[in-house]
Amino acid sequence: MTRTSARGAKAKAGSDQVSPHLYGLRRSTTVVLNLIAVGFAAFVLGPLVWLFFSATKSQAEIYDSFGFWFAGPFRLWHNLSALGQNVSGTGIFVHWLGNTLLYAIGGAVGATILSALAGYGFSRYSFRGANTMFLLVMATLLVPLTAIALPLFLFYSKVGLVNSVWGMILPSMVSPIGIYLMRTFIDASVPKELIEAARLDGASELWIFWRIALPLAFPGLMTVLLISIVAIWNNYFLPLIIFSKASLYPLTVGLSALSQAAETGTKAELVPVLITGGLVTVVPLILLFLVLERYFRGGMLQGSVTG
Amino acid sequence: MNVPNTRAVGRVGARRTSALAAIAAASVLALSACSGSNDDTASSAGSDAAKSSPTSTASSTTASCSAGATKLTFWGWPTGYDLAVDKFNQTHPDICVDLENAGAAGDEYTKLSDTIKAGSGAPDIATIEYFELPSFEVSNSLVDLSDYGIDSAKSNEASIAWQQVSQGSHVYAMPVDLGPMALFYNQKQLTAAGITQPPATWTDFAAAADKLHAKDPKAAITNFDPESPQDVLALMQQYGAFPFTYSGGSKLGISFTGEKQLAFAKYWQDLIDKKEATTAADFSPQQWSNFDSGATASRLSPAWGPVGMQLSIKKTIGDWRTASLPQVTAGSNASGSWGGSTLAVVKGTPHAKEAAEFVKWFGGSDDAWQILSGDVAGAFPAYVPLLNDKTFQSKTLPITGDSTPNAVFATAAQHVQAAEWPPIMTAALTQWTSTFAGVTKGTETLQEAFTEFQSQLTKYATSQGFTVSGSN
Structure with a gap:
């Protein structure tokens, strides 16, 4: 929804001069909006980042270590090659x-x-x-x-x-x-x-x-x-x-x-x-x-x- | 042909803006709608099967069969089944079994009943868990194997397994694996708390829980996941509080509010209230880290549990030991079973005789079990010769140090209490999670959830045409 309204606003502003304070918003409003956007970004990207770090771990480390950083030996290549192995299927x-x-x-x-x-x-x-x-x-x-x-x-x-x-x-x-x-x-x-x-x-x-x-x-x-x-x-x-x-x-x-x-x-x-x-x-x-x-x-x- | 581009542009500009806004909105909706619905289906299907027997992704066997062999299609998902099928095909040149993974548990049952309704596409043989068999029996979808000499396999199967595949003299499936329960405990932690012997009765168990908790307020004696129906039902089975009675036909007993059932509920609710039992979801990361950190000192584990557990913890490997479940009355040795599956022959197959020969071999032969209990499949047998086998019983695992968990589980397998599954388990499992979620959250008690579930399930069963007798 934020995307849609932003697009609409931009479209309207398209032919006019764009003011330094975008769309006439006050700085404090811009900061708040940016913070909300960052929050959404974190919400969306968080699981992906977790997925990446977890893909470098062993099973016990996945359950036992902090999800957003490396732990134990780096096993990404090992895990990738396991995808191609035939563990019965x-x-x-x-x-x-x-x-x-x-x-x-x-x-x-x-x-x-x-x-x-x-x-x-x-x-x-x-x-x-x-x-x-x-x-x-x-x-x-x-x-x-x-x-x-x-x-x-x-x-x-x-x-x-x-x-x-x-x-x-x-x-x-x-x-x-x-x-x-x-x-x-x-x-x-x-x-x-x-x-x-x-x-x-x-x-x-x-x-x-x-x-x-x-x-x-x-x-x-x-x-x-x-x-x-x-x-x-x-x-x-x-x-x-x-x-x-x-x-x-x-x-x-x-x-x-x-x-x-x-x-x-x-x-x-x-x-x-x-x-x-x-x-x-x-x-x-x-x-x-x-x-x-x-x-x-x-x-x-x-x-x-x-x- | 040169069409001047500028001519039209100015005029449609205004309309474009709104149209594009609509596109943006629609595409955002579309994207989120797809992902949303996917998640729903995926997680519900996942949770169904997650709480059943050990599963995997057996790929299709590309069997090298002789040209004249009778071809059988077999739906199954557990790991290592492909290896056993290969072995069968090698040793039985007249029959060629083709294994397909049509999904695990609930996914497979849906497909199976769909293909039966469609009248085409059904396999000759299908893996069906014990609890789901009556649903297929009641729709008359399975071949009665007693017509094909299955009875000779009876003496080699644990009695609980045979009881669950038969109605009177009719036998609707061949038992394969079983999930007898035992107490799997962190010996180091319990000894440190002054509990040197595994509790023999549930009363002792509660006392041990008090003792442990008094010594370390952060420690609970075990985990009880109210939202895991098969786990809870297995414990009720052991407690002599199994809520269902059913022996074919349209009469069905549902009793979640009987004296024993409510006593069972009170027992666990008390432990939960005192924070002496954690309520982490079975197989969740939380549950594993609780076992490893000492927040949970024991697991009421099915026989197939330890192998998966030792891959999911690291600090306490070697500290775990196995004992019989605590008993209701001292001196007895009752157990429950969580998971386990059978092979059934699907009605409509033109090769029932060959299919019966295959399922009998698969669940009841040394050849098959050598593979099924091996490193890849790791299934726990209902097959008595293997349960009694000394080598099998004396196997060790890294997680249990020098102890031999199979010996305890094998004894438990012989003492699993009777269980009669109702033919409405799919609905029951689906309903269970939402009804019992409040217990995990602490917004309702287990007794309240039992009472609510009793009325929900009775209502559903009645609407399906069953005559329901309730708690007495």
Whole structure:
């Protein structure tokens, strides 16, 4: 919420001179706001920092030492290599990572394309039932997946999507949020006049979509791609329902299985493996944000810069 | 085609601002919504299974089977099961078992009942914990193994294990492992407090708790996690206060408010009130560090507990010893069981005979147990020849120094009190945690939680069509 209002304020200030006291706030207010922001940052980053330090420890040290500093011998490399070892199954971690990559990239690219198509349709064509259909798409956001778990499974079972890679990728390609975002984005960044001008010049509808709408909506596409990747990467419930083979698990379900094993304690020292696995699971997402961040921010702020 | 870009920009600018604000809001919502719901599912699934038997992530066995072999699918999650399956496939060329990890405990049960409802995708054989068997029996989902000569395995299984897999002459699963409970205590600490003998009765145990606490106000005699249903139920079982009676059909006894149950609740509530029992969550970092720091001097531990414990503590390795659980009446030797699982053959399999042969081998043969009790799997047997085995009984662990914990646990395994699980355990386990959370927080007593749980569970069972008889 703070992000949203900050963006709004910045957007308004965009064309004016920005005063040294930003937005006319008093210094004391700025300090308080910064402190709150730092507090939130600590709240969000704390677990990640803990994850990193714990990934360098042995099981007993994890339970016994201060969580935000090193303790005992530095075992990060040892723990990392344990991810690849076969302690009766844990070596499958690398396989899970590959699965997650496959599902996330396949699903997110599909979701982005479909969202762009649907969003463009809703935004720039008027057709009978458009609003009803759009509301229907939005309404699906309100149905919790847990409520439809059993019917979903029975349906999947009928059409042969249980224990199939497509069972994970196909539903991930449908993103109501993505459609909503693309519609809003195209509303704002692809002018109707531009499309009409292109039509007058004899461009085909597909050409207009491909060469005019998509480039203008590029930051929006990146936003949807990023959101979809994160959503699929973190999806736990769907793969949990449809997969009963460990070789198909993504990281989320795999880590959960590992966690159940680690907590109750078998002969293998699984807690450090689990924690290191958690670290390896979040690092790609962080890297992805760093790489795509400029598009993401560009997408959010584009209106303010050109407006 | 050059379209001047500037033409449209000015006009839509104002709308953009609001649209972008909406995007930002929606994306923040979307991100937090996904992560939120994920956490919920993950943690609830985790806590279910965390409190059950030792689990792991057995990967799929890529069995090298001969072409004509009968193929069986086997769902199981405990560590090392893949090794035993490999051994079976090598020694039984006519049968080819394919092990799949369909999730641990609750995750697997959900999938199993879903696939049974769907009519396809169910395995031939599934790992099911003792407490969950009646739920599958009542939905008529399991093959009666007594039709396939399972009875010959009976004499080799601990009587509590066999009692839990059978209803009368019907046998619905083959027992594999068991979690008999014993008192696992820090001998150094208790001796230092003047407690030289492990308490023989619960009265002695409470007295020892007083003594220890008087000497060191920071020390509690043991840990009691009110939110861990399987732990509490195992202790109730040993106390002669097991709250359920069920022997198939639609009649179900639920008694959390009977005389014995409330006496059990009072006993523990008193220890908790006096700070002589800690209430850290089972398997939590807090619990481990309590054991290591001396804040908690003993653990009422299942047989599979010590191996995990010695990886999670470091200062007191070698100080721990094992004794029978304290008794209600002096001279008896009752125990309870926490965890343990079975192999059941799922109805609808076209190969029930082969599946029965496999489960009988898996739970009841020297070959299988050599692997299952080995270093990787570390399961505690319900298989009597191994329980009585001298080498097995004299095994030592770093955490217990030169003592032999298996000897005590093996005796306990033979004296686990009867337990009849109700066919509504999934619901009971889910409800338990929220009802008993107040006891940990100190906002309600264990007696109050028992009373509340009694009415909640009775209501649920009645709504499921059971005729419930309550406490007397």
